[in-house]
Every structure is written in structure tokens, then in C-alpha cells.
Amino acid sequence: MFVSAKRSEIEQAATSAIKREGFKSVSFRTLADQVGVKSSSVHYHFRTKDDLAEAVIRSYTEAFEAALHAIEQENETLLGKLDGFQDLFAEVVAQDDICLCGMMAAEVSSLGDGAKQALRAFFRISESWLEKTFAAHASELSGQLSAAELAGIFMAGLEGATLVDRVDGKVARLQAFRSLSRSLIT
Amino acid sequence: MFVSAKRSEIEQAATSAIKREGFKSVSFRTLADQVGVKSSSVHYHFRTKDDLAEAVIRSYTEAFEAALHAIEQENETLLGKLDGFQDLFAEVVAQDDICLCGMMAAEVSSLGDGAKQALRAFFRISESWLEKTFAAHASELSGQLSAAELAGIFMAGLEGATLVDRVDGKVARLQAFRSLSRSLIT
DNA sequence: GACAGTATACCTATCAGTAGATAGACTGCC
DNA sequence: GGCAGTCTATCTACTGATAGGTATACTGTC
Numbered sequence: 053m054f055v056s057a058k059r060s061e062i063e064q065a066a067t068s069a070i071k072r073e074g075f076k077s078v079s080f081r082t083l084a085d086q087v088g089v090k091s092s093s094v095h096y097h098f099r100t101k102d103d104l105a106e107a108v109i110r111s112y113t114e115a116f117e118a119a120l121h122a123i124e125q126e127n128e129t130l131l132g133k134l135d136g137f138q139d140l141f142a143e144v145v146a147q148d149d150i151c152l153c154g155m156m157a158a159e160v161s162s163l164g165d166g167a168k169q170a171l172r173a174f175f176r177i178s179e180s181w182l183e184k185t186f187a188a189h190a191s192e193l194s195g196q197l198s199a200a201e202l203a204g205i206f207m208a209g210l211e212g213a214t215l216v217d218r219v220d221g222k223v224a225r226l227q228a229f230r231s232l233s234r235s236l237i238t
Numbered sequence: 239m240f241v242s243a244k245r246s247e248i249e250q251a252a253t254s255a256i257k258r259e260g261f262k263s264v265s266f267r268t269l270a271d272q273v274g275v276k277s278s279s280v281h282y283h284f285r286t287k288d289d290l291a292e293a294v295i296r297s298y299t300e301a302f303e304a305a306l307h308a309i310e311q312e313n314e315t316l317l318g319k320l321d322g323f324q325d326l327f328a329e330v331v332a333q334d335d336i337c338l339c340g341m342m343a344a345e346v347s348s349l350g351d352g353a354k355q356a357l358r359a360f361f362r363i364s365e366s367w368l369e370k371t372f373a374a375h376a377s378e379l380s381g382q383l384s385a386a387e388l389a390g391i392f393m394a395g396l397e398g399a400t401l402v403d404r405v406d407g408k409v410a411r412l413q414a415f416r417s418l419s420r421s422l423i424t
Numbered sequence: 425g426a427c428a429g430t431a432t433a434c435c436t437a438t439c440a441g442t443a444g445a446t447a448g449a450c451t452g453c454c
Numbered sequence: 455g456g457c458a459g460t461c462t463a464t465c466t467a468c469t470g471a472t473a474g475g476t477a478t479a480c481t482g483t484c
Contacts, residue, residue, distance in 0.1 A: 056458085056459080058459080058460090072347055073347050073348060074260075074262065074344060074345060074347075074348070076260065076262040076263065077262065077347075077348055079442075079443065079444080080443085080444065080445085081442080081443080081444095089459090089460070089461090090460070090461060090462080091444085091445090092445085092446080092447095092460075092461070092462085092463095093459070093460050093461075095444080095445065095446080096458090096459065096460075097459090099445090100444080100445080101443095101444065101445095150344065154344070154398075154401065155344055157401045157402060157404065157405050158260060158336065158340070158341055158344035158345075158401060159260060159344075160404060160405055161258055161259050161260075161263075162259060162260070162263055168405075171405055172405055172406050175402055175405055175406065176406075195421045196421055197414075197417055197418065197421055198417075200410075200414075201413075201414040201417050201418070202414075204399075204402075204410050204411040204413075204414035205395065205411070205414045205415060205418055207398075207402060207411065208395060208398035208399040208401070208402045208403070208411035208414070208415075209391065209394060209395040209398055209399075210398070211398040211401055211402060212340075212393075212394035212395055212396070212397040212398025212399070212401065213390075213394040213395075213398070215340065215343045215344060215394070215397055215398065215401070216343060216361055216390075216393060216394045216397055217394070218343065218346060219343050219346055219354075219357055219358055219361055220358050220361065220362075224386075224390050225390040225391070225393065225394035227387075227390075228383075228386075228387040228388075228390035228391045228394070229391060229394075231383055231384075231387050232383065232387070232391055235381045235382055235383055242432080242433075244433075244434090265468080265469065265470080266469085266470065266471085267468080267469080267470095275433090275434070275435090276434075276435060276436080277470085277471090278434080278435070278436085278437095278471090278472085278473095279433070279434050279435075281470080281471070281472085282432085282433065282434070283433090285471095286470080286471080287470065287471095425484105426483100426484090427482105427483085427484085428481100428482090428483085428484105429480105429481085429482085429483100430479100430480085430481080430482100431478100431479085431480075431481095432477105432478080432479075432480090433476100433477090433478085433479100434475105434476085434477085434478100435474100435475075435476070435477095436473105436474090436475080436476105437472105437473085437474090437475105438471100438472085438473085438474105439470100439471080439472075439473095440469100440470100440471095441468100441469075441470090441471105442467100442468085442469070442470105443466100443467075443468070443469080444465105444466095444467090444468105445464100445465080445466090445467105446463100446464085446465080447462105447463090447464085447465100448461100448462090448463090449460105449461075449462080449463100450459105450460080450461065450462095451458100451459085451460080451461090452457105452458095452459095452460105453456105453457090453458085453459105454455105454456090454457090454458105
């Protein structure tokens, strides 16, 4: 499936901008300026703004899935996998951004149906990976929390941590979740 | 200190709208329509949009502080206090909203200095309350997490839980944090 | 008590800027 | 010739913000 280079470039520019300023703040004109075309050309690749939102979320989800797969391959232990997952969020905060889908989640009320569905898919996929991972290492876990509960805690927790950490420029909450994962593993 | 009824009304309308759609989506005109005045009258009470943001965040913080104080008075146990804290977030999700300051945190890059500072104050105050509460009940806690770490985990975690739960209309992550608090208390 | 001055709280009218979106023409490659 | 990709030009709608006016109410002075 070939997609034009310009289309990818626009998508990439949109992704960066959304992670920093949010989807509402991104305009066809600023994206066009950034990649060196006119706004009507952006409309050519993405008919409406909601088409753009959906495409960006789906690409982000694909990349996220690939990263999760790599983490799985490169780590044997639960702690290693969990650290890898948290690294993904640490990278985002390091660039003074938040997770694209966390940002979109805040703006969900102004998204169309296609984008909303794509957003739900992101969280379903990510949480499923976490749940599967916790379930596979159940014997290493102390405490009475289920794999599903742990998945929800880490998914929501890390999204919230990037959100709150960005406000004061620290990484205190992200660090606290590192500690939490260590305290849960025997 | 008397503030005009209309000003309060505008602030209230802004608060509701921000919790639902975000600050960017709120306009002087829609607020004006909602409270039955012209947009220039909204500008009379709040000179700029950032003045409005700051005022709304400060009022929200005051109300939040008052709620925390009430929780403290009405609950003896750590679990009771923690449940009370989580109830505040459950109320927000029940109305299909997210915490006003969580929303503002997502939009922080488009806020002015006054609003940013007010936002930092909200998180500082809320997290301090949590930390103080955890520290006061240290003997009831199992595990090696510090009071500061626990405060960060619950503050960020609950902000994230409301954010993610709203996407699929469930309260799964909020519930998972209820379980977490129970698993941490001996 | 009457008047001047000032503050509050709104109004109408308008501004420049930006938003998403569309129609129709041009260009270069296969 | 046909198609992909881009262009110019334009539209309607809306944004935050400002200028200038008005009615009402309070406040201090004579």
C-alpha cells in the first residue's frame, strides 16, 4: 500500500503538533506551511479534519503496537516489559509532549465518529497488551489485583502522569509509577 | 468580597463547558449567549481569555480544597479519606466530563502565565493533601512506597482514569484505582 | 437635600485574523 | 489521454478584542 510522501509528511507534522498543542490548535494552514504546500493540498490528502484525526490516530496506534511488539521480543521479565512500556511515555514527556491519544482523549467531545472509534481501538489494544503481559507473569506478582485491573491502573496512570508532569516540568509521577511497578513484583 | 452575580454565572458556565469540551472550544460569544448577555459584557468581567482561564482555575481550586477539607472532617480512616478523594473524580465522570484542571493540563501549551501558575497551584495543593494524608496514616500502609510517591500515583492516576474512562464510557480504570487503594492498606 | 463625579454593568458596532472547506485551473508523469 | 498532485482564489463562519455609548447606582461635597 503506497501512500504519497507528502501525505506521510503531513501526517507526521500533524502528529507532532497534536502531541504538543492539541488537535483543536492544529490547522490545515499551519500544517501546509510546515510541509511546504497550500492548505487545499492538505485537503486533497485528508478531505476533512476528522479524516485527518482518524488517520493520525491509526498511524500512531500502528507505531505503538510495533513498539509493544519490540518490547516483548527484547525483554524476558515482567519488570523489563513494564519498564519498556513506561519508557514509551518517558520519551514523550522528554519532548514536552503528551501521548497523542491522551491528548485526543481530552478532546474526544469534538471528534467525529471515525476518530472516536480509532481512539477507542488504541486504548483497547494497549490495555490488552498490558493485561496479557500481567497475566503471563501472574506468578511474579504480589498483591490481589487482577491483570485487568493492573492494566487499567498503568494505562490510565501513565497517561495521567505525562499530563500532570508536563504542567510543572518534572517527571515525579512517571517516576512514582516506576516505583509502583517495582513494589508490585516479588 | 462581593462579586457580581453575572460574573459568577459566567464563571460557572465556563467551568461546565471547559470540563466537557476544553478551554479552546469555549468562546466569549457562547458563554455570553448562555448567560444572556453580549460578548463584550463577558470581556467587561474578564478582560482577556487568559484572565477567564485563571479565574476559573482559581475558583475550581478553592472548591476542590473545600471538598478535601470536608472529606478530612468526615472520615477517620485512610481508606475513607481516599475513597472520598476518588469520589470527587467519580462525580466528574458521571457527568461525562473530566476534571477541569486535567483538561487545562492538556491545553497548557496554549495558556498564559497566570493560568499556568494557577494550574500548578492546583496540582501542588491536591498532591500535598494526598501526601499529608498518606503520611499521617503511614502505619496502615503496606509496601515500600513513600507518601510522596503514593500522592503522585493517585493524583496522576485519577486524572488519567477520568480521561481514559470517558473514551469508552466505562468506569473501569476508576474502579481499578479503588482496588489499588484497598490492596495498599493493611 | 441637591448636585458633581465616578463606578458598575451592560449595550451596539466593528475590527483584523483565522478557521474549514470548495471550485476550477494548471502541471508533469505514465 | 488520464490521472495524481498541486495551485489560485474564494466562501462562509467564527474568533478575541476594542471603541464608544447608555442607564443605573453609589459617594462625597456644598
